[in-house]
Amino acid sequence: MNTLTPILNPLTLPNGAVLKNRLLMAPMTTCTGFYDGTVTSELVEYYRARAGSIGTVIVECCFIDPKGPAFPGAIAIDSDNKIPGLKRIADAIKSEGSTSILQIYHGGRMVEPELIGGRTPVAPSAIAAPREGATTPQALTAEEVDVMITKFGDAVNRAIKAGFDGVEIHGANTYLIQQFYSPNSNQRDDKWGGSRENRARFPLEVLEITHKMADRFAHNSFIIGYRFSPEEIEVPGIRFDDTLWLLEKLAARGLDYVHFSVGQLLRPSIVDTSDPTPLITKYLARRSETLAKVPVIGVGGVVNKADAEMALEHGYDLVAIGKACIAYPDWTDRIINNQHLELFIDSTQREALTIPEPLWRFSLVDAMIRDVSDTGRKYKAGVYQEKVEAEALKLKINVTLDTDRITDISLVPDESLDVDFTTTFESLRSRILVANSPHVDAITGATTQSEALKKAVSRALTTSSKAHVIEEGGNPQAPQNYDVVVIGSGGAGLAAAIQAHDEGARVVIIEKMPTIGGNTIKASVGMNAAETRFQKIKGILDSKELFYEETLKGGKFKNNPELLKEFVELAPKAIDWLDEHGIQLNDITITGGMSIDRTHRPADRSAVGGFLISGLVKNLNQRNIEVLLETSVEEILCDNGVVTGVKVVDEYNDSRILNAKSVIVATGGFSANREMVVSYRPELDGFVTTNHKGATGSGIAMLQHIGAGTVDMGEIQIHPTVEQTTSYLISESIRGGGAILVSQAGKRFYNEMETRDKVSAQIIALPEKSAWIIFDDQVRSGNKAADEYIAKGFVISAPTPHELAVKLNMDQETLQTTLGRYNECVIQQKDEDFGRTTALRHPINQGPYYAIRIAPGVHHTMGGVTINLDTAVLNEQQQPIQGAWAAGEVVGGIHGANRIGGNAVADIIIFGILAGRNAAAMALR
Numbered sequence: 001m002n003t004l005t006p007i008l009n010p011l012t013l014p015n016g017a018v019l020k021n022r023l024l025m026a027p028m029t030t031c032t033g034f035y036d037g038t039v040t041s042e043l044v045e046y047y048r049a050r051a052g053s054i055g056t057v058i059v060e061c062c063f064i065d066p067k068g069p070a071f072p073g074a075i076a077i078d079s080d081n082k083i084p085g086l087k088r089i090a091d092a093i094k095s096e097g098s099t100s101i102l103q104i105y106h107g108g109r110m111v112e113p114e115l116i117g118g119r120t121p122v123a124p125s126a127i128a129a130p131r132e133g134a135t136t137p138q139a140l141t142a143e144e145v146d147v148m149i150t151k152f153g154d155a156v157n158r159a160i161k162a163g164f165d166g167v168e169i170h171g172a173n174t175y176l177i178q179q180f181y182s183p184n185s186n187q188r189d190d191k192w193g194g195s196r197e198n199r200a201r202f203p204l205e206v207l208e209i210t211h212k213m214a215d216r217f218a219h220n221s222f223i224i225g226y227r228f229s230p231e232e233i234e235v236p237g238i239r240f241d242d243t244l245w246l247l248e249k250l251a252a253r254g255l256d257y258v259h260f261s262v263g264q265l266l267r268p269s270i271v272d273t274s275d276p277t278p279l280i281t282k283y284l285a286r287r288s289e290t291l292a293k294v295p296v297i298g299v300g301g302v303v304n305k306a307d308a309e310m311a312l313e314h315g316y317d318l319v320a321i322g323k324a325c326i327a328y329p330d331w332t333d334r335i336i337n338n339q340h341l342e343l344f345i346d347s348t349q350r351e352a353l354t355i356p357e358p359l360w361r362f363s364l365v366d367a368m369i370r371d372v373s374d375t376g377r378k379y380k381a382g383v384y385q386e387k388v389e390a391e392a393l394k395l396k397i398n399v400t401l402d403t404d405r406i407t408d409i410s411l412v413p414d415e416s417l418d419v420d421f422t423t424t425f426e427s428l429r430s431r432i433l434v435a436n437s438p439h440v441d442a443i444t445g446a447t448t449q450s451e452a453l454k455k456a457v458s459r460a461l462t463t464s465s466k467a468h469v470i471e472e473g474g475n476p477q478a479p480q481n482y483d484v485v486v487i488g489s490g491g492a493g494l495a496a497a498i499q500a501h502d503e504g505a506r507v508v509i510i511e512k513m514p515t516i517g518g519n520t521i522k523a524s525v526g527m528n529a530a531e532t533r534f535q536k537i538k539g540i541l542d543s544k545e546l547f548y549e550e551t552l553k554g555g556k557f558k559n560n561p562e563l564l565k566e567f568v569e570l571a572p573k574a575i576d577w578l579d580e581h582g583i584q585l586n587d588i589t590i591t592g593g594m595s596i597d598r599t600h601r602p603a604d605r606s607a608v609g610g611f612l613i614s615g616l617v618k619n620l621n622q623r624n625i626e627v628l629l630e631t632s633v634e635e636i637l638c639d640n641g642v643v644t645g646v647k648v649v650d651e652y653n654d655s656r657i658l659n660a661k662s663v664i665v666a667t668g669g670f671s672a673n674r675e676m677v678v679s680y681r682p683e684l685d686g687f688v689t690t691n692h693k694g695a696t697g698s699g700i701a702m703l704q705h706i707g708a709g710t711v712d713m714g715e716i717q718i719h720p721t722v723e724q725t726t727s728y729l730i731s732e733s734i735r736g737g738g739a740i741l742v743s744q745a746g747k748r749f750y751n752e753m754e755t756r757d758k759v760s761a762q763i764i765a766l767p768e769k770s771a772w773i774i775f776d777d778q779v780r781s782g783n784k785a786a787d788e789y790i791a792k793g794f795v796i797s798a799p800t801p802h803e804l805a806v807k808l809n810m811d812q813e814t815l816q817t818t819l820g821r822y823n824e825c826v827i828q829q830k831d832e833d834f835g836r837t838t839a840l841r842h843p844i845n846q847g848p849y850y851a852i853r854i855a856p857g858v859h860h861t862m863g864g865v866t867i868n869l870d871t872a873v874l875n876e877q878q879q880p881i882q883g884a885w886a887a888g889e890v891v892g893g894i895h896g897a898n899r900i901g902g903n904a905v906a907d908i909i910i911f912g913i914l915a916g917r918n919a920a921a922m923a924l925r
Contacts, residue, residue: 007308008336011317013256014293017165017221019099021055022312023332026299026320027103027168027227029060029071032356037063037076039085042356044092049354050325051096053332058225058320059089061103061170064155065148067116070107070175072604073358074115077104077155086162094163101223102159103168104152108176109137109185113790114604118781124179124186124193124202130234131445133791145192145202148176153209157217166223169206172261177203178229181246183236200246207253225297226250227259230279231271233422239271240279244286251291257318259297263426265311267300270422273413284315303343305335323434326365329353343434344370347622361582366618367435378403380467384460385412390452397453399460403468405436409457424449432457437621439516441614455514458629462650479657482508483923484916485646486664487633487699490518492888492908492915493666494616498581499916500664501623505923508658509625510648512632513694516617519668519889520908522692523609524731524785526601527578527585527909528902529571534586534600542596544568551903554593554755555862555896558712563894566869567903567910574909575600583615590736590838591901593755599736599902606784607731608905633698636663636884638706643883662883662919665873666912669861669889670697671716677858680714689858690722690729699890703865706884709876711892713863717899720759721773722857723794730773730794730854731785732756732901738782738841739775740822742851744768746805746814748822751834757898760856770855772808774819776844789852797848804849819844860899864892871915885919887911 008021032043051057062077063069069076076082086102093100109123113135122144123137140148152169159167171177179185180202186193192201207226214222228247232238247258266278280298298316302308303324311319325331327345334341345353345368350360359365379401388395396412409429411422424446431440438457442450466476483505486497493509494516501507511518530547548568552559575585585600585608602611620627630651637644637657645659670676671691678685689695704710720741721730735741735752741759743749743766750762763771780786789795798804801819805812823843825831831840865886866874873884888908895903 005305005309006312007305007319011295013223013295014254015221015223015256017099017223017256019055019318020097022318023054023308024056024058024297024318024320025050025054025325026322027058027060028322028326029074029362030356031071031073031358031362033073033075037069037074037078038082039075039089040356043075044088046354046356046359047089048092048096049329050331051093051098053330053336054098054321054325056099056101057093058101058103058168059093059164061105062086062155064104064106064151067111067119067122068106068176069115070105070110072115077102077158078151080158083158083162086159086164090163094165099165099223100163101166101168101225102162102164103170103227104155104159105170106148106176108179109134110174112787114784114787118777118787123176125188127185127187129174129445130184132447133445133788135791139188142190142192149202149205149209152206153213156210156213160213160218160222165221166225166256167210168225168227168259169203169210170227171203172227172229174229174232177206178238181242182232182234182238184232184234196242196245200249203246204249204253207250207255211254223256224254225257225259226255227261229261231269233270240269240282244283248288248291251288251294255294257295257297259320260299262300263430264300265298265302265307265316266314270426273411278314280315303341305338308335323365323368326355326359327353327368344368346370361615366582367431367440367621369618369622370624378468379461379464380471382464382467384463386456386459388452388456390448393449393452397456399457401460401464406433406457406461409433425453428453435621439617439621439627441617451515455629477654477656479645479659482506482658482660484662484664484919485510485658485660486666487646487702488518488666488668488888488890489516489627490666490668490888490908491520491523491612491616491905492912493518493664494613494620495909495912496664496666496887496916496919497625498616498619498623499913500920501625503917503920503924505662505920507625509620509627510631510633510646510658511627511629512698513692514630516627516629517609517613519692519695520905521609521613522690522729523612523905524607524729525591525733525736526589526599526608526902527575527905528591528594528598528900529575529600529906530568530596530598532572532575532598532600534575534588535598537586538588540588540597542598546596547571547598550594551900552896554898554900556898558715558896560711560893562869563867567894567907570910570914571906574906574913577913578612578615578909581615581619583612589733590753591732592735592753592759593900594902595838599733601733604784605733605782607788612905633702636665636702636706641707641881643706643881661923662885664885664887664915664919665699665703665865665890666886666888666908666915667699667890668695669864670700671695671858671861673697677716677861680863681716684716684718684858687718687856687858688722688724688727690719690727691859695889697861699886700864703873703884703886703890707875707881708865708873708884709878711863711866712896713892715862715895715897716858717756717860717862718760718856719756719859720763720856721854722859723852724770724855724857726792726794727857728792728794729857729859730789730852731783733783733785734773734775734779736839737775737779738839738844739773739779740844742772742774742815742818744770744772744810746810747818748834751831751836753836753838755898756859756901763854763856770853772851773854774844774849774851776846776849778842778846779844780850786850790850794852796851799847799849801849804851808851860895860904861889862892862895862897862899864890866893867891870918871911872918883922885915887915
């Protein structure tokens with residue numbers, strides 16, 4: 001018995017198994033499995049490095065059925081061929097002296113179709129999860145429910161064969177087992193639904209078959225645990241009384257432990273927000289004698305020894321450690337030696353910490369990564385209250401700050417406020433606290449709520465920063481000094497800021513919108529580059545010369561040849577730069593106007609914009625680069641023709657001067673400024689735009705004010721495939737994946753892979769001035785964006801071309817003939833009708849079949865200010881304006897009269913890096 005700290009005392013479980021201490025490594029997603037869920041060598045070593053002094057390791061959840069993975073890179077236990085890999089993990093943990101437990105689960109309706117080959121997820125009932133864009137699942141039949149229980153049993157048998165000391169049944173996190181127990185997700189009318197007793201039948205049957213497998217195949221001390229989420233915020237939903245009732249039933253059948261699934265050890269109710277009593281306190285007071293014999297695990301917020309000891313003091317028997325075990329593989333040894341730990345990871349230590357690459361890039365882990373050489377900003381310590389407002393959502397939060405970090409974010413109890421986003425809040429709160437920044441990824445399916453919360457936290461930081469300055473005797477509106485000011489937080493601005501920082505400059509980003517990302521976040525297809533290492537890996541033969549020629553031709557030979565040569569030459573280096581910064585674009589497709597696959601995109605084939613911004617923002621957080629949101633630049637300041645800084649106005653209408661020797665303008669184009677568009681192209685009046693509302697051309701106007709010249713201002717691109725009711729861009733990758741365009745008459749009318757201007761013109765020439773983009777399940781499965789369009793309701797689908805034609809009010813035989821003729825072209829790899837030579841990937845012949853109505857929309861403004869090869873802004877006499885730099889769509893000349901799809905992302909990264917490097921070099925002279 002350890003008298004110094006109770007966390008090192010052993011614990012005997014109800015089945016007789018002895019855990020050598022009270023500490024467990026929590027089951028945490030690593031996203032490190034192979035595509036089919038098999039185990040990788042780096043995952044084995046990850047667990048080996050963290051086993052040893054810690055008593056028990058609970059291995060991340062394993063899906064028990066091919067339709068069960070709830071996240072990319074999940075590991076599986078759905079077939080016997082997974083046993084050898086899982087055995088390597090179990091052996092690695094046990095060889096270091098820790099107990100090994102495997103968590104098993106099925107994601108149910110939380111599974112995204114793209115994770116399971118585009119198939120429909122399954123659930124107790126055909127009810128979509130209450131989140132934006134959620135897919136409606138297919139309800140399991142009674143027979144399928146029985147089969148599912150058998151699959152849980154098979155998984156337990158495999159875990160035993162793999163050598164694990166136990167299994168944890170994952171009945172939490174709104175996955176399938178919880179879905180059966182929830183009155184929100186389970187609205188069946190058979191024996192598996194309806195009353196609480198019926199809804200509990202599924203988790204109880206899973207526990208029963210687990211016992212049967214353990215009795216037949218395992219030793220007597222095989223551990224069976226159960227993880228649960230104590231409440232649901234939904235109405236109707238699981239309440240704490242329901243959870244206690246279920247746990248009593250489970251305990252009566254036999255459990256070795258129960259595992260609270262909460263974000264913080266002492267979290268109170270998310271339903272009754274007026275009651276601050278921790279749920280563990282309620283649990284201890286109300287459990288029966290039977291349930292009291294079952295040890296309970298607490299998790300959430302354990303970083304130091306005092307946190308673990310506090311958990312035991314509040315009644316937990318065991319303590320699970322999450323992110324701290326990632327940051328410190330030897331965490332137990334450190335806290336035994338009374339080290340005080342901070343929850344962050346040195347950006348240079350991935351290999352030393354044995355952290356797999358996918359986990360390193362996972363949002364919550366990546367948010368912990370910091371450049372330890374940067375001290376960050378300072379705040380006035382205290383609690384700052386802010387309002388969160390987004391559509392119908394109105395509530396208040398308290399943000400608690402220390403002098404250099406965010407220490408807590410909490411909801412303010414108020415019955416009049418809408419708190420239906422508590423689950424979103426808990427997840428986002430964790431991300432912000434770990435990153436010590438509000439600039440983190442939004443929660444999937446709750447983007448609007450996430451951005452509102454992030455903005456409220458950002459306001460609290462601004463208020464505190466001003467208070468800190470006042471406390472120190474300063475004036476928060478006094479001029480501030482930087483080396484480089486970056487205006488705009490799209491891809492070009494973020495790349496420029498990161499590069500300038502890494503060159504040694506003190507950098508600030510100014511963004512007039514309330515969120516980071518600019519128009520880049522809406523980018524879909526990818527990033528063009530020739531002669532990249534990823535092309536070589538895939539055996540794609542390409543050349544910079546061909547890339548140059550095709551871009552020049554696509555731009556109707558109006559491109560600035562010097563800028564274009566620089567663009568083509570630096571593109572592969574920009575791909576490598578992104579990869580070095582944790583943003584890998586290693587899948588490759590093609591866009592209109594190109595003859596070779598050179599459009600680089602994420603490995604999961606998702607839209608490039610969100611992926612790119614997420615990765616760049618993580619790099620911002622690691623460097624503690626300051627971002628001022630909802631702050632407008634009134635003017636760029638000059639003295640005798642030399643830039644000296646900017647004058648800014650924040651959302652509170654407070655103005656101040658930011659002194660800097662270099663100002664980088666990366667504010668994008670002007671597609672969302674209808675008056676400006678129409679002034680150059682009157683015929684575009686009335687067209688929708690794919691751009692975000694901040695794309696107003698403000699940067700061009702600011703630079704013109706200090707004498708900048710412009711070029712190609714009348715060259716405005718319309719994109720051919722835009723969903724008109726939402727102005728949502730339908731990615732060129734869909735056509736690049738093999739789709740075709742069909743008129744309302746059911747016929748193809750043009751080469752779909754021609755340049756955007758030509759395809760747009762042909763659509764406008766149709767009688768209805770719109771068309772349908774038609775594709776099948778082969779195209780859908782190769783493009784993650786397609787599932788997004790399905791989720792957003794843009795897509796009409798049918799099992800056969802005839803049925804699709806009926807839904808489209810199109811002649812059935814005509815459409816069938818069109819598809820048949822196109823399929824012949826694919827087989828022959830020759831399109832004699834319209835001369836299409838690229839993306840003839842496979843016949844459109846595998847249902848379901850899909851269609852989206854599209855028409856052109858204003859998409860890109862090729863014109864802008866003039867720059868030289870250093871990205872220095874030129875005046876009307878073509879001379880550099882000292883200290884003024886520009887990158888991205890604010891610049892003209894690179895794309896000529898028409899931009900090739902995939903070239904914009906290349907443009908912003910290539911010239912963003914250049915601008916950052918050169919602006920920093922001049923500022924630091």
